[in-house]
Amino acid sequence: MSAVIEIAGLHKTFHTLRQGRRTAVDGFDLLVESGQVHGFLGPNGSGKTTTLRALLGLVRADGGRMSVLGAESPGRLPEVAGRVGAIVESPQFFANFTARRTLRLLALAGGVPTTRVDAVLEQVGLRDRGDERVRGYSLGMKQRLAVASALLKNPELLILDEPANGLDPAGIREMRDLMRSLAAAGVTVLLSSHILAEIQLICDHVTIISRGRRVAHGRVDEVLAGFDQHEWRVGVAEPERAAELLARAGVSVTVHPDHLLVAGVDDAEVISRTLGEQGLWVRELVPLRPDLESVFLELTGDAPHPALPRQVDGTAPDDMVIDLDVRESREVGA
Template sequence: MTELVIETSGLRKEFSSRRGRRVAVDRLDLAVPAGGVHGFLGPNGSGKTTTIRMLLGLARATAGEMRLFGEPVPARLPAVLDRIGAVVESPKFSPNFTGRQNLLLLSRSIGVPASRVDAAVETVGLTGRDRDRYKAYSLGMKQRLAIAATLLKEPELLILDEPTNGLDPAGIREIRETVRGLGESGVTVLLSSHILAEVQQVCTSATIIGQGRLLASGPVDELVGRSTAYRVGAPDAAAARRVLTEAGFEVGDGLVVETDTPAAVTQALGAAGIWLTELTPLRRDLESVFLELTAGTELGADR
C-alpha cells in the first residue's frame, strides 16, 4: 500500500458572512502519496489556500480529520513540523541583505548549520546570485529564495501555494525546474496552482477541486486518459477520408479519426493502396480535464 504523506477525510471549513455561513471546503478527501510532485488544482476561490492553511494549523477546520505523515493535525502538528516546509505567503526578507545573508540569518534563528545554505542555494539555482541584494532580485529569484529558506531544515514535505503567481515566462520556467528537481530528489511536493500547462510538466499525480469539493484525483496519466483520437496523414487526404468513412471510422476535421484500434486505420488505408505519412495520437491534456470538471464553478478570490 502506498504511503500517504497528506490525508484528509470529510474536511470542512465554514466562514461567517453577512449572508450567513459560507462553505469554503466541503467534505474534502485528499490523499497525497509519498514522493514526487502532487498538483492541487482548482479555480480561484475553490478552497486550495484554505485547505493548506488548515493543514499547517493556520486555520481551524469546522469538521473532518487531517493527517500529516500519519499524525493527526493540528493535535500532533508540533511532532511533524520539522519535516515540513511551506511557502504560503510572501516571506519577509531584509531588502538590503544579500540572499545569502538572509538565509544565514534564518539558519541561525532555527538552529541549523550554515552549511545547509550552500545546498539550498544550489538546489534552487541561485548559485552566483546569492550574494546580490534581495531588493535587486526579480520576482522569480525572490520566489526561489523563499523555497531555499524552506529547504534549510531539509523537509520531507514541501507545500507551495501558487508559487508562479505574478511571474513572467522565465520566472515560471525557473520555478518549474526547481520543483521538478525537488520531486526527483525524493521530496514530496504539494503544488497548488491553476496554471495547468505548467503543472502537467512537473506533476506525477494531482487532485482537482471545485467549490471546495473533490472532483478527481490520481496519477496524471490516468486523469488525462488514454488517447482514442488520431491525426492521420496521407498523400491524398480526400481519398483517405473516403476510405476511412466507408470502413466505418468516425473522421473529423483535419483527418482526425476516433478509434480504439489505430492498427485498423493502417490496415484499411493499406488495403486501398494509401500509405500513411502520419498517425499521431491526440491526447487530452490536464487543462482539458480541468475545464470539463470545473465548468460552472465560481471564480473569485482564492479561499
C-alpha cells in the same frame, strides 16, 4: 509507499458580513504519498489555499480528518513541524538584505544551524547570487529564495502555495528542475497551482479540485490517459469518400473542411489500411492526445465529458480515479 499527507472529508465554511456563508472546501479528500511531486490544481477560488491553511493549522476546519507525516492535524502538528517546510502565504523579504543575510536571520530565528544557509542557497541555485540584495532579484529568484527559506530545516515534506505564480517559461523550467532535484533527494513536494502547464511540467501526480471538492486524482499521465478518446486527425484526398469507407469499417468519423477527425481507434494502421486498400492514400495522420488543460476544463467547467463513463466501469487505470459523484452532486446543485 507511505502516506505523507492524508485529508478525508475536509469541510470549511467562511461566514462574512458582506457575503454571508461561503463554503470554501466541501468534503475534500487528498492523498500524497512519499516521494511524489504532487500538484494541487484548481481554478481561482476553488479552495486550494484554504485546504493548505487548514492542513497546517492556520485556519480551523469545520469537519474532516487530516494528517501530516502520520500525525493528526492540527492536534499533533507540533510533533512533526520540524520535518515540514511550507510557504502558504507568500513571504515578504527585506529588499535591502542579501539572500544570505535573510536566510541567516531565518535560520537563527528557527534554531537551525547557520551552516544550512549555504546548503539551501546551493540547492535552489542561488549560491552565486546569495550576496546580492533581494531588491535586485527577479520574481523567479525571489520564489527560489522563498523555497530556500522553507528548506532550511531540511524538511521531508515541502508544501508550496502557487510557487510558480507569475514566473515566465524559463522561471517555470527552473522551478521544475528544482522540484525534481528535491524529489530526487527524497523530499515529498505538494504544490498548488491554477496553471495547468505548470503542473504538467513539474508534477508526477495531481489532485484536481473544483468548488471545494476533488474531481480527479492520480498520476498525471494516467489522468490524461483516462481522457484519451484515441482521436486522430487524418488528411486525405476525397474526404467524403474516405469518411464513408471508415464509417463502413465501424470507425467513428467527422468530416471537417480540410481533414477528418477519427475517434476510438487505438492503432493508426486501422485507418491507413482501410483507406489504402481502396486506393486512398493518407497524407496526414496525427494522434490528438489530451493535455491537462482540456481535462481540467472538462472537470471544472460545465461540459459533460463523453469519456467519463469509462472511469467508473473499471477500464480506467488503477491509480487514476475520476470522482464522478462529485460531478453529479455539483451538476445537481448547479
